[in-house]
Amino acid sequence: MICCLTAVFHAKPAFARQRVDLIVAHGTVVTMDGTRRILDDGAIAVQGDAIAAVDSNANIDARYASDKVIDARGGLVLPGLINAHTHMSMSLFRGLADDLSLDDWLNKYIFPAEHRYVTRDFVTWSTRLSMLEMLRGGTTTVADMYYFEEDVAAAMKAAGMRGVLGETLIGFPSPDSATPAAALTYTESFVKHWKGDPLITPAVAPHSIYTCPETLLKDAAALAQRDQAPLLIHVAEAPFELEKSRHDHGLTPVQYLSRIGVLAPNVLGAHCIWLDQADVRTLAHFDVGCSYNPSSNMKTAAGLMPAVELLAAGVAVGIGTDGAASNNNQDMFEEMDLAAKEQKFSRMDPKALSAAQVVEMATITGARALHLERQVGSLEVGKKADLIVVDTGAAHATPMYDVYSAIVYALKSSDVRTTVVGGKVLMEDRRMLTLDEPAILEKAAEYAKQIHASFGTRKSPAGR
């Protein structure tokens, strides 16, 4: 009898609790909300694809019940990381051509490889390979620019990952379009097809000012503005781009883009390295988002993005990996680490760009850069349930005195245990639930064998 009374006394009033689709329980919840609230023993209730509640575990437990509970004990619960710039379809070229001049890299390897191999099938499998790497490393949203974005979108939708996908427009024949006009037609149809999709935001992506004629840039901007689509573009990445822009237009790349009417609050500029103070003010004025890609910028020796000045001016600067042909990983933990280190080093100031700022850039500020801040970037009621659980128990992250420092300087992509996008669990305890990992790796090996045979390499053992 005592036993029964105890049971009744302790039983939770399940009938009163709201049923939800998913509860993430007992984690250290790093919300990245307006007050940067951190909940020590926190929990999140998810209904459909959105966050229904973020609270102490005790409060969530009292108010919600679910058949699906993810125990985040010993882990951090973070907003899913946002990769602000990559080319997923290039991951099958990972490591094909390193330590080369830009000219050799492009003309001897990348352009011929793209010409020869990039098909709908290639793009589909390369995107899957990239998603496999990124979901394993805690990235839930990605801004992508490449060709055949219809197939990229289909692969992402099937895997359940979130993307802002820009179909590339370029001033010469591309793998999916014989002419820029055909590419514009493809883009128009692509935007129409995916507009309003809960996971896929279709975008327009003129490659850069040095590869697109002015008419194409203007047509792209008009299309993006008419259809309220984001516009993705490489901006001021290399010294030659700045020189060419000054020579051709008498203006910096940013001032040129401003003059021809491309800059607007729907723009996401990748790299944004060769800027002067007026350019920084212009980007802030137009509410342009920027992607800082430290690994790629260092490896290709492109230069230093003035990320500190851009942030100080109020520009939303996210962090991107760039494609695996120039990084060679798509790992946001590495990029966060490098972002802080490159800024400190380049300014000879160990206080430049703190760990807390860098975590913002990879989450809520990255969401602003992608113009998706109403949907993702923080763990708040009503936002999409994009979240990751990160183990903190490894030797390399022990001890943990400061949560932001741990995320940026100590934790690694391999510590990500579970990845959820739009309320759907895509990786649980490191098992992939929507991607067929063995099939992807096998297909990658097949493509690699062909590519290896046609390009040869310098020191590869087995060409896998």
Add this chain to the structure above:
Amino acid sequence: MICCLTAVFHAKPAFARQRVDLIVAHGTVVTMDGTRRILDDGAIAVQGDAIAAVDSNANIDARYASDKVIDARGGLVLPGLINAHTHMSMSLFRGLADDLSLDDWLNKYIFPAEHRYVTRDFVTWSTRLSMLEMLRGGTTTVADMYYFEEDVAAAMKAAGMRGVLGETLIGFPSPDSATPAAALTYTESFVKHWKGDPLITPAVAPHSIYTCPETLLKDAAALAQRDQAPLLIHVAEAPFELEKSRHDHGLTPVQYLSRIGVLAPNVLGAHCIWLDQADVRTLAHFDVGCSYNPSSNMKTAAGLMPAVELLAAGVAVGIGTDGAASNNNQDMFEEMDLAAKEQKFSRMDPKALSAAQVVEMATITGARALHLERQVGSLEVGKKADLIVVDTGAAHATPMYDVYSAIVYALKSSDVRTTVVGGKVLMEDRRMLTLDEPAILEKAAEYAKQIHASFGTRKSPAGR
């Protein structure tokens, strides 16, 4: 009868094969020997603590047999990585104080924390935590400088890891010695105790020219030269060190060390950032080894090591992580990646410091920097059997066109599957065999709780 005949026909002549203690079979063996031989389906036979043979798997299989065979299929077999500079005992301070000026970092956090917490017990557990991180990440040899190196040595010997361990001499009271004279006595006894040990090379470690009076530097050099011990010292790490040296001695740090007779072929200099061309020539002349520590140098904004010039001058430049209080990992895969990227970026030259050069720095050139090249750094007959097996099947490393590129830019410490030091398997399929991982993490949590309580932190959730 046919069955029996077949069996006889196919049976290997086991009676003719030499018994060895360990065979690592079916890996892509990256030897880093004089010809940089890579064996596609290679194997290694180990007898005692040394390599008995490196050959094709077929040849090893024909000539050797062992009760212990590690199947390295799908993996690279590399020489164990050499961490050319760290302070293992500081890993319990990981992340305690980031994004601060050098002054605040040292005076508000590190010096008080060392004064309060660094004991023999602290050093023992912190060293274990560091070894856990490093062995998991493929590091088999480490050059360490700190206090209580007797206890560091004992912990390493028990775990089976290789080290060049320098007892720190400094011009003020330290955690283990009330006076520099006491530290010299400790060092003398430490060197005597460990001299000739197969795993532990005892060393003398005057901290730097700005913390040691000249007499102490000279006494340290005399002791090291008399006992034929390595001498480890921080050299030209920060601008203030260069300024102070010029002010006090009218010389750069390197020229000052040369003038007072410290430089010799037993010296390993950490950092070596603020060098002029004469300094580079001087370091080459004395056959001084150097440690390049890119993460630490970037995070603390110390400056750029002229690694390319040093290598061109023939100086052995290894790669080090520095301590976890300033990195915050001890991860040689991250350091390799950063070494290449920092040099390319700083010189605006994507061809500066190739992946192949970086792998050399982390293996055979690192061994030269530690003056251990006769023992370790490559997979060659007669050398110590220090090797690692690295999985290549993860999405983030797929495809692999070039083995050195994959090691530096794509593979991660989490890909290390098995770690062998001196023929002894210390980690197999990621299980630690000589370190009690749960006990180490628990003890780290205990220390962290105390340290957290006394220092507080800024944004930590639970203080673990």
